[in-house]
Amino acid sequence: MKIAVAGKGGSGKTTIAGTLARLLGRRGHDVLALDADTNPMLGVSLGIGPEETDLLMAVRQGVDAGHIGHEPTLEGMVDTFGRDAPDGVRLVLASRIEKVDPGCPCCGVSPEQLLRDLEGDNVVIADLEAGVGTLSRMPENGVDALLVITEPTVKSIEVARVVCALATERHPEVEVLVVANRVTSDTDRDAIAKGLDRDVFVVPEDESVADADRDGAAPVDVDDGSPAVAAVAALADRLDVRSKVSA
Amino acid sequence: MGEVIRVAVVGKGGSGKSTVAGTLSRLVARQGRKTLALDSDPMPGLALSLGLGHITEPMLTAAVEKDLNGRWQLKKGIGGARAVSQFSIEGPDGVRFLQFGKADELGLGTMFASVSGFGQVVHRIAEDGVLSDWSIIGDLSAGTRQTAYDWAPYADTYLVVVEPTWKSVLTGRRIVRLAEQRGAEHIHLIANKIESNGDLDVIEERMDLAARCVISRDPMVTTADAAGVALIDHAPESSAVASIASLAEGLEGD
Numbered sequence: 001m002k003i004a005v006a007g008k009g010g011s012g013k014t015t016i017a018g019t020l021a022r023l024l025g026r027r028g029h030d031v032l033a034l035d036a037d038t039n040p041m042l043g044v045s046l047g048i049g050p051e052e053t054d055l056l057m058a059v060r061q062g063v064d065a066g067h068i069g070h071e072p073t074l075e076g077m078v079d080t081f082g083r084d085a086p087d088g089v090r091l092v093l094a095s096r097i098e099k100v101d102p103g104c105p106c107c108g109v110s111p112e113q114l115l116r117d118l119e120g121d122n123v124v125i126a127d128l129e130a131g132v133g134t135l136s137r138m139p140e141n142g143v144d145a146l147l148v149i150t151e152p153t154v155k156s157i158e159v160a161r162v163v164c165a166l167a168t169e170r171h172p173e174v175e176v177l178v179v180a181n182r183v184t185s186d187t188d189r190d191a192i193a194k195g196l197d198r199d200v201f202v203v204p205e206d207e208s209v210a211d212a213d214r215d216g217a218a219p220v221d222v223d224d225g226s227p228a229v230a231a232v233a234a235l236a237d238r239l240d241v242r243s244k245v246s247a
Numbered sequence: 248m249g250e251v252i253r254v255a256v257v258g259k260g261g262s263g264k265s266t267v268a269g270t271l272s273r274l275v276a277r278q279g280r281k282t283l284a285l286d287s288d289p290m291p292g293l294a295l296s297l298g299l300g301h302i303t304e305p306m307l308t309a310a311v312e313k314d315l316n317g318r319w320q321l322k323k324g325i326g327g328a329r330a331v332s333q334f335s336i337e338g339p340d341g342v343r344f345l346q347f348g349k350a351d352e353l354g355l356g357t358m359f360a361s362v363s364g365f366g367q368v369v370h371r372i373a374e375d376g377v378l379s380d381w382s383i384i385g386d387l388s389a390g391t392r393q394t395a396y397d398w399a400p401y402a403d404t405y406l407v408v409v410e411p412t413w414k415s416v417l418t419g420r421r422i423v424r425l426a427e428q429r430g431a432e433h434i435h436l437i438a439n440k441i442e443s444n445g446d447l448d449v450i451e452e453r454m455d456l457a458a459r460c461v462i463s464r465d466p467m468v469t470t471a472d473a474a475g476v477a478l479i480d481h482a483p484e485s486s487a488v489a490s491i492a493s494l495a496e497g498l499e500g501d
Contacts, residue, residue, distance in 0.1 A: 008290060009260010009389030014414065039259070039390035039421065041414045050413040054420075097391045097421070100428045130260045130389040131290045132350045154475030155265075158291045158301070162350050191473075214449075216413030 001241050002115065002124040002142070004036075007149035008159035009130035012181040015209060015219060016149055017127040018045025019232045022220045024123055024241060025087030032078065032118060033085065034126040035093045036111035036134055042093075042127045046085040047218030057081055060095035060109045074117050077109070086218070092118075115142045123241055131159065132166050145175040145239060150196075152180070152188035157195040164196060179203055179235065201238065203231040251280070252382040252498045255399035257426070258408035259418035260389030263439040266468055266478055267408055268386035269296025270488060273479045274495040276340040281381045283331060283372070284338070286346035287365060287398045288388040289358070294346065296386075298339045298477030305348025305361030306334050307368060319363035327375030330368045339477070366398070373401035390418060394425040404433040404498065409454060411438075411446040416453045423454070435459035437494070460494040462487050 005017040014037075021033040035042035035058075043053030062081045063072055072080075082092045094111035111126075116139050118124050126143065128134045135146075146167050150160035160178060167176050180192040180200040193200045206228035212219040219229050252275055256268040268284065276282040286293035294302040310330060311319040325333075335343040347365035348358035369385075372378060383401045387393040394405070405426040409419040419436070426434050438450045438458040451457055467482035474481065479488055 010262065011260075037390070038392055039418055041417060044414055044417070050417055054417055097395045097425070100395050100425055101397065102395050129392075131288075133289075136350070153472040154301075155291050155295060155472065162290075165351065213412040213414065 001144050003145045004126045004128055004143040005147045006128045006163050008156045011149045011151050011156050013149045014041045014045045014127050016232060017125050018042055019219050019229060020236055021089045021125045022087045023233050023236050025089040029123045030121050031089045032122040032124045033089050033091045034124055036126050037129040038095055038097045040093045040096050043091055044216050045218055046089055046091055047221045048085050050216035056083055056093050058093035058096040063109050112137045132163055135166055143174055147177050147179050149179045149181050150192055151182050152191050157192055161196055177201055201235055203228050250499055253401050254404045254406050255385045255387055255402035256406045257387045257394055257422050259415045262408045262410050262415050264408050265292040265296040265386050268384050269293055269477055270479050270491045271495055272342045272384045273340045274492050275382050276342045282342045283381050283383045284342050284344045285385040287393055289350045291349055293386040295475045296477055298480050303349045305358055306346055307364035308360045310334055311360050311364040319360045321367045327372035328377035370400050391421050391425060394422050405431045406435050406437050408437045408439050409450055410440040411450055419454055440464045460490055462490040
């Protein structure tokens, strides 16, 4: 099963993607966490630390630099450039921008290509770049489910509206689930639900997630019983990935 | 009034780029400068923070035509000054505002004309002598991409907006490295959403930069964002506006 996570920058995509990956890993799933953002941060929310996250090599740059054979296989790329995170999660970075004028972002190994081809027995959780770029380039059957993360602000809801509309138009086969993040009240929840005219899955505002963000830690390592982590666990139930257990 | 101000506002998504860029544009215009605010984010942002409300229609579509290879090119004779006079719109305090189209349910596909036009116009604007007395404030998209791809050739100063989270700091560091490679004359750290001296210390230490401007966490920013209005109209007396005002006064001396 492949799950992509999209939304405005700062809405909590990476935090929710990382937490979901860890929780699914604990349940025995074989989880591959794909960081599809050219400003990759997923390692932080998976709990491998900010400094180490900043040193990880991405597939695109690794292949370009010749760190793997001439016609790399997908498994080879995951082996060579992946990095183990806690709870059995394997982290892979698609592409990172490290220097100016970095060349065509769609040529070479692209996030969309990895999204299309990664599968096997894995649960793949892909943390997308802010906005709609990856989604608008994504081939058919790139993902099974799309989590659209939004906060209760006008801009964040507008980005979520565009993401939902794009997914409905281009990928009608994909299950779209809106996650209302950092919700402090029914008013917040209703603003999002009404703004998008959709049911929403609520993840509450949570001081321990804010602490994790400040310290560069995974929310599950700060307090795995916190309200937000509990909500992501319920989200994992809702996504019904149980049938894909490979362990 | 002395030299012009030419800045790109950059940082992680959610760090407060648009709030800083929109408020700064309004304040710079109130100093009596000709001010151009440029939004190169395909997601909504600067128009709301400037107080223009929600603007989605693509600008500059009439400024481009397809060349023989099917690529969108600016029409002959459309230099920076003409692009501004003909295609920008006027916002509060006389700020001129230019953006490309926003993504919709068809993605960016229908916006290619506008995006291509904008990508070329920023270079014309940077080079156009007629605009040499204009101050320019650009709001770039989240992350590292637009600094890497030279979307702000008009900027001699990069304002790197960082909040007290590690992800924001990592993004800030990556952008600083790119802006240095770009040859930016000034790179200033804007520490945003600061709640304590500890927050500020952590950001400055991790960024290895002293903050040029410190903006306290301000509930007025949250309520302005929730309402989709400009901070400077919503809460002109707020501490965040005061901090950005002192930034605006200092930039000229650079």
